[in-house]
Amino acid sequence: MRRSRRLFASVAVVAGVGLALAAPPAQASTTKPTPDAPRKVVTAYFADWDVYGRGYYVKDIPATKLNVIQYAFGVPGYDPATGKASCDVLDPWADYQQVYWTGDNTVDGVADDPSDPDQHLFGNFNQLRKLKAANPHLKVEISLGGWTKSTWFSKLASTPQLRQQFVSSCIDTFIKGDLPGGGWPEGAGGAGSAAGLFDGIDIDWEYPTQVADGNVDPGPADRHNATLLAAEFRKQLDAYGATTGKHYLLTAALPAATSSTKYYELREFSKYLDWDNVMTYDFNVASGPKASPNTLFTPDPRDPNAKNLTWNTSGTVAYYLLNGVPANKIVVGVPFYGQQYLRTGSANHGLYTAFDNTGTDPNSLTVDVAPQPSYHALVDEGGYVDAAGTKGGSGYTVYWNPLAGEPFLSNPAAEHPNLTTGPATVPTVIAFSSPRSIGERTKLVKALGLRGAMAWELSQDSDSHALISALGPILG
Structure with missing residues (x-):
């Protein structure tokens, strides 16, 4: 407990919460900054399914407000029958086959031409290429895995041969751009069709040693194998970069709080990365006991996990620093969505009271029944709050929690017409x-x-880009 108190005291808490700071000196990176790797980062995920859900297209990305896009997701694969590793696209149609018959949803207003024998990229990949051409400062990474597609990471990282095969396959598919052909349009895909699109690879292994969403054969060896996998990625990316004269980014999505060192050899793993995207959100979710903040900036003694002083953004940053991650490799995660709690108590406007989310639907985008409604849904669809996040609507009132440094909405009689029960x-x-x-x-x-800073994810921001705009001073 004494060590935990020192840990928390070491973080510089800024933003007017009133806690004193005595930050330890930031450790220098073991490698010199690479000229074409951004020294300051505002990065955000773009999910390939955004074109289906909200109908959010690459053209809608506010490219001047960030400098890195993480494309979700690439799929780490393994065939038990052949013992072969692979690295694949998630949705060929959305990724590089979807034809934009008009210019309405394109970056440059120009429609696709599937009869053109020289056009081999369609869909999101083609539009990302156009977006990069119009915004030379912009870099795009492919993010591998995520919560639902980390299935085979444990296996793929388990031996030198599989690590080599897997990394080589990822470089072939996404860095060299060798996409599968044989679909429609007939010219879509093929060797080198996506060359130059991706500037690097983001490892989203969720999580070493854990079953998580169904990972196969996780075990204690994953923790060190994750470091070896990062080393293999760095080795092969550098080797290929020596042939192209380009530095390829390598980053990873890493967990917050003390779980970061439970799952990763944090200092060693981070040495191979350009930076760490720290997922400082989902501290509390709808499976917890109380209606609590999704992402705390500082600790709140009322929080169910208040005894863990790293269970917040500031505490997590301190923990990373004290575990040997240099300050210039830490990228702080922010969510563009909230946590919705139904049937709460009345004390403290319902915050930190028991709740019952029966009848909500985790697969729904409808704001009144989504356990994790997006900011876009709250602002532009439900009218629950204005884009500034300060004025409520539709019966909701905005309150500020000064301890956690987070807002919340409360409505003692909210209408949920789409509840199933x-x-x-x-x-x-x-x-x-x-x-x-x-x-x-x-x-x-x-x-x-x-x-x-890093955000999940772009389509969840308001139409006015209110949240990504709040990160603007980082690049200023």
């Missing part, structure tokens, strides 16, 4: 991120000399 009118709390709370992260990044 129970009364449609119930007390509701929605913990969410606002420009103000994201601004706290921006100040923290600048005060401690951190690398930047």
Whole structure:
């Protein structure tokens, strides 16, 4: 406990919460900054399924407000019958086969021409290529795995042969751009068809040693094997980069709090990365006991996990620093979505009271029944809050939690017409991120000399880009 108190005291808490700072000196990186690797980062995920869900297209990305896009997802694969590793696209249609018959949803207003024998990229990949051409500062990474596609990471990282095969396959598919052909349009894909699109690889292994969403054969060896896998990625990316004269980025999505060192050899793993994207969100979700903040900036003694002083953004940053990760490799994660809690109590406007989310639908984008409604849904569809995150609507009131440094919405009689069971009118709390709370992260990044910030994910921001705009000073 004494060590934990020192840990928390070492973080510079900025944003007016009133805690004193005595940050330890940031450790220098073991490698010199690479000229074409951005020294300050605002990065955000773009998911290939966004074109289906909200109808959010590459053209909608506010490219001037960030400098790195992480494309979700590439799929780590393994065939038990042949023992072969692979690295594949997730959705060929959305990724590189979907034809844009008009210019309405294209970056440059120019429609695709599937009869053109020289056009081999369609869909998101083609539009990302156009977006990069129009914004030379922009880099795009392919993110591998994620919560649902980390299935084979443990196997792929388990032997030198599989690590070599897997990394080589990822470089072939995404860096060299050798996409599968044989689909429609007939010219889509082929050797080198996506060459130059991706500037690097982001490892989203969730999580070494854990079953998580169904990972096969996880075990204690994963922790060290993850380091060996990162080393193999760095080795092969550098070797290929020597032939092209380009530095290829290598990053990873890493967990917050003390679990980061439970799953990873944090210092050693990070040595191979350009930066660490730290997922400082989902501290509390709808499977927890109380209606609590999704992402805390500082600790709140009322939080169910308050005894863990790393269970918040500031504490996590301190933990990373004390575990040997240089400040200039830390990228702070922010969510563009909230946590919705139904049938809450009345004390404290429902915050930190028991709740019952029966009847909600995790697969729904409808704001009143989504356990994790996006900021776009709260602002532009539900009218629950304005884009500034300060004024409520539709019966909701905005409150500020000064201890956690987070806002929340409360409505003692919220209408939920799409609930599958129970009364449609119930007390509701929605913990969410606002420009103000994201601004706290921006100040923290600048005060401690951190690398930047990362967001999940672009389509969840408001139409006015309120949340990504709050990260702007990082690049300024």
